Amino acid sequence: MAKFLSDVKTLRENARKNLRQGSITDAYGADLPRVIEVLQQSLATELICVLRYQQHSFAAHGLDSEAVAAEFLEHSREEQGHAELIAARIGQLGGDPDFNPDTFSARAHSEYKTATSLTEMIKENLIAERLAVDHYRELIRYFGDDDPSTRVMLEGILSVEEEHATDMHDLLVAHEGEPLLEH
Ligand SMILES: [Fe+2]
Numbered sequence: 001m002a003k004f005l006s007d008v009k010t011l012r013e014n015a016r017k018n019l020r021q022g023s024i025t026d027a028y029g030a031d032l033p034r035v036i037e038v039l040q041q042s043l044a045t046e047l048i049c050v051l052r053y054q055q056h057s058f059a060a061h062g063l064d065s066e067a068v069a070a071e072f073l074e075h076s077r078e079e080q081g082h083a084e085l086i087a088a089r090i091g092q093l094g095g096d097p098d099f100n101p102d103t104f105s106a107r108a109h110s111e112y113k114t115a116t117s118l119t120e121m122i123k124e125n126l127i128a129e130r131l132a133v134d135h136y137r138e139l140i141r142y143f144g145d146d147d148p149s150t151r152v153m154l155e156g157i158l159s160v161e162e163e164h165a166t167d168m169h170d171l172l173v174a175h176e177g178e179p180l181l182e183h
């Protein structure tokens with residue numbers, strides 16, 4: 001069994017070492033370069049979602065669907081919030097958040113898909129949300145107890161992505177007239 005707690009003297013000595021690493025201490029359990037790499041993917045995924053929702057919001061205005069346009073815009077802002085949280089965490093871990101537009105589409109899990117009908121837009125967003133939900137569930141399992149702060153941040157994001165997926169599912173039902181989920 002692993003040693004349960006370090007004594008105070010050891011904790012104090014460790015805290016004095018490697019000050020330039022900021023909050024990253026010897027007890028940090030995850031593989032830092034890999035962590036930064038996967039968080040860069042999450043950042044890119046969120047940025048794609050920001051752009052897709054924004055584009056859909058303007059396109060839905062054009063289709064005279066103000067309520068749906070407003071919902072897309074609200075989601076776009078929430079995705080922006082997620083991108084900021086992830087970028088801040090990358091910085092805290094000693095990385096450099098990557099906002100390079102030339103490469104973020106290749107790094108992202110989600111896709112930038114436009115559509116000409118409201119139903120197609122809603123479907124694309126539902127697909128992207130389901131992808132985000134799976135992505136974050138995997139990451140939460142990956143981080144486990146090795147980096148609880150990142151895990152807790154991702155758990156917060158995951159619950160919003162689940163709400164987004166439900167919102168898109170409900171909009172799809174409203175526009176197609178029949179429930180997709182079996183209750
Ligand atoms: Fe998000």
Ligand SMILES: [Fe+2]
Binds near residue numbers: 079
């Ligand atoms: Fe989302």
